[in-house]
Amino acid sequence: MVSPAELPTAEVRDLPADVALLDVREHDEWAAGHAPAAVHIPLGELPARVNELAGFPENDPVYVICRSGGRSARAAMWLNASGWDAVNVAGGMGAWASEGRHMVSENGTDPEVL
Known part of the structure; x- marks a missing residue:
């Protein structure tokens, strides 16, 4: 298993526009704001839904x-x-928003990071 020190990590600013992105936040966080093309699977559901x-x-x-x-x-x-082959996105959606990357919400409000 990869140790935390060896975990591949990428900065939001270095991600390609068409990145394959997996969002592992909870449902309310996802609904408040997420990357438009991301796939949502909460962390606790990942083993059962990895397919x-x-x-x-x-x-x-x-x-x-x-x-x-x-x-x-x-x-x-x-x-x-x-x-x-998985890479952690450093700073998460907070960094995504800070970099000015596009976000959408599922709840009819302006997207935000919870």
Whole structure:
């Protein structure tokens, strides 16, 4: 298993526009604001729903994001141990918003990071 010090990590500013992004935040956080093309699987549901990642580009890493980087680091470590190529997004959705990346909400309000 990859140690936390060895976990591949990327800064939001370095992500390509068409990044395969997995958001592991809770449902209320997702509804408040998320990256438009992200796939939502809360961290606690990831082991049971990992097959939903089969649609991600086969030769590209799965970039994992949460609010600040802690949950996504755990998810990326688990994914890497399970044979996926996963990269933690440093700073999470907070960094995403700070970088001015586009966000959408599911609750009819202006998107925000909870």
